[in-house]
Amino acid sequence: MSQVSIVDIARLAQVSPSTVSRALQGHPRISAERRAAILALAEELGYRPSQVARSLVTGRSHTLGVVVSDVTDPFVAEVLKGAEMAARDAGYRLLFAMSNRNPAQEIEAAEALLDYEVDGLIVISSRAPDRYARLPRLRDVGNDHRIPVVLLNHAQVSEFIYSVKMDSESGARMAVSYLSQLGHRRIAFISGPSGGRSSSERLAGYRRAVLEHGLDASPELVIGGAGLLEDGWETLAVLLALKPPPTAVLCYNDLSAIGLLAAAAQMGVPVPDALSVVGYDNIPLSAYTTPPLTTVEQPKEAMGRTAVKVCLRALAGEPATTTVLSGQLVVRSSAAAPPRAQ
Amino acid sequence: MSQVSIVDIARLAQVSPSTVSRALQGHPRISAERRAAILALAEELGYRPSQVARSLVTGRSHTLGVVVSDVTDPFVAEVLKGAEMAARDAGYRLLFAMSNRNPAQEIEAAEALLDYEVDGLIVISSRAPDRYARLPRLRDVGNDHRIPVVLLNHAQVSEFIYSVKMDSESGARMAVSYLSQLGHRRIAFISGPSGGRSSSERLAGYRRAVLEHGLDASPELVIGGAGLLEDGWETLAVLLALKPPPTAVLCYNDLSAIGLLAAAAQMGVPVPDALSVVGYDNIPLSAYTTPPLTTVEQPKEAMGRTAVKVCLRALAGEPATTTVLSGQLVVRSSAAAPPRAQ
C-alpha cells in the first residue's frame, strides 16, 4: 500500500491515530497547533480518507443508489443529471445501475446497490414500484436505519417510500385543452409503457380534458405505445387509417412525438397543417425538430435534484414528504388549427 | 442492525464465522453437508454480504468509477449504457460522476471516486486527459495495485492509462470522400470542443480528404463549435455568409448537425438540395430527423463495453492494450449532389 493512512500521519506527527482522526474531522477538543500540524502533514502526504473504512464504522456510505430504466432516454438522462449535481453538492456520490426497463432486472439492480450499503435509493422510471416495500432490507422496521427510497413519477407507495413527481394528469389536460381551443375535436393519444404510472396519469388527463371540452371520446383514439421513437413512427399509419383521421395527437413523450414527426415528413403529411402533434417532457431536442415541437415541460433536472433532497432529508430523520412539481405547456409550432377550421 | 451478518449465521449453524465465510464463497475444503446447511440458512435469513466490509479486507471494491462530461449528450449516454452492461455482466458496479465539461471538476470527480476505492476509472470524453498520469494515487508505481484508467476517444497517454477509441480521422475522411464523390468541392467543417482529441482528429481527417480530393481548402471553411445543438443552429448563418457558400457541411457530431438542420428548415434552406449535411456518431435520433441524417456511425455501446473490459483486463494483470474500433458511414438522405452538379 503506497496509500497513506491515518496511522502514517500519526507516526510522523508523533501523536496517536485517534488524534489525527479528530484533527481531520474538525473535532473541537484539540489544540490548534496540533491540528494545524496534522492538517499540513496530511496535505503534504496527499492523504485522502478511505471512504470504505469510514463507511464500515459509521454505517453511512455517503452514497446513493440510482437505478434508471435506460440512460439513453433523454428524459432519464436529464433527471439523472439533476440528481448527480444535488448529490455532489451534498457530498454524496451516485452508484449507478440500469434496469433496461425490465422489472426483474430493476429489483436485482436495487438489491445489488443495497449490498454496497447505499444510504438511499432513487429509482427513475420504475417498472416495479410496489416491490420496494417488500424488499427484505427495506421491510424491517423498528430500525432507525431504514433506507429511504424515492420513486420518480409514482405515487407514494408506503412509509419510507417517497415520490417526486410531476402532475402528469394536469399536464396532459393542459395539452388537450390547448388543442381543443385551437379547434380540434378529434384528438388521439399515443400512450406510454403500459402499467406505468405516468402513462396512466397522462391518459387520465387526456380523458378528462376530452370530457370537459366535449370532444370525440372514441376509444380507438387511444393507441398503445411504449414511449420510444419507433412507437411514434409506427403509429402514424394507424392514425391515418382511422375512420376520419384525428386532426391532432398528444404523444406520451417527446421521443414518440419525434418519431411521429419523422413518419409524417416521410409520408408527406404536413405538420401542423394536416396534423397537429404535441409531445411531453420538453427534452432539449424538441426545440430542434421540424417543425419545433409543442410540448409539456417537465422540470427534469429539478426532479432529479428534489429526489436526492427528499432522500437526504429522510436520512436526516426529518419528515420527508412526497413532492409534486408542476409543468407547463411550451408552445412551439407543431400544433395549429385543424384543416377544416380554417 | 437488523442486517444479518456472517456471525449470525455462524451462531445459528453452530460453526465459526470463518466456516460460514468459506461455505459462502465456495471454498473447496468444506464438507458438503455443512455447506448446504449454511447456504440454506443464509438464503433463509436473506443474508447478503457487505461489500464494504469485503472491500476493506480484500482491497477490491468491485466498483468502477465513471466520469462523464454530460449524461445528457446522447453519445455519452450510449457509451455509459454499454459500460453499465459490461460491468454488471462482470459483477461490477459503476460509481458515477459528471464533469459538466469542466476540466477542474473532472479531476475533482475522479479523485472523489478514487476515495471510494474504485478498482478502475473510465472517463467518457475527458477534457483533461494528461492530468491522470499525475494524480498522486495513480502516479506511484512499484505497486501491483495500480489503478487502471481508460480514456475514451483519446490516445494512450502513458502506462496504466489506456484508451478505447474510434478511428475518428478515417471516419471524417470517409464522410468527406463521400461528399466529394457526390460532386461537392467546397465543404465546410464545424468543429467540436477545442482541445478535444476527437475534434482534432476529425478535423485532420477532413483536411486529409480535402487534400486527397483536391477540394477547396480555404481556412474559412473550418468553423468553431462545441458539439452542441446550439452550435449547429448558430452556424448556418455564418455558412451562408461565406463568399460562395459551401454546398456541404461535415459536423463534429449529430447534435450540431441536428441544430443545423433545424436552422436550415427555419430559414427555408432546403437540405440536401441547397446544402448537404453530414453528422457524426449516429445517435438514435439521427434516423428521425427531417431529412434523416447521413452520418458516421460510432460503435457507442461497444466502446463502453470495451472500456470496462480493458479496465478489468488491466486489473487482472493481463497486458491490456489500447483499442481502436472502426466506424462506418451511414447513408441516409441529408446529403446529395450539389445544386450546380445537377
Next chain:
DNA sequence: TTGTAGGCGTTATCAG
C-alpha cells in the same frame, strides 16, 4: 475439515 487470531482504515468510547 474446521476454529482461532489478526487485521483492513476509521471512528467512537472511555479513561487519563
Next chain:
DNA sequence: CTGATAACGCCTACAA
C-alpha cells in the same frame, strides 16, 4: 486535550 482500546463485517493465514 489526548491516548489506548474496541468495534464495523469480512477474509485468510496458521493451527488444530
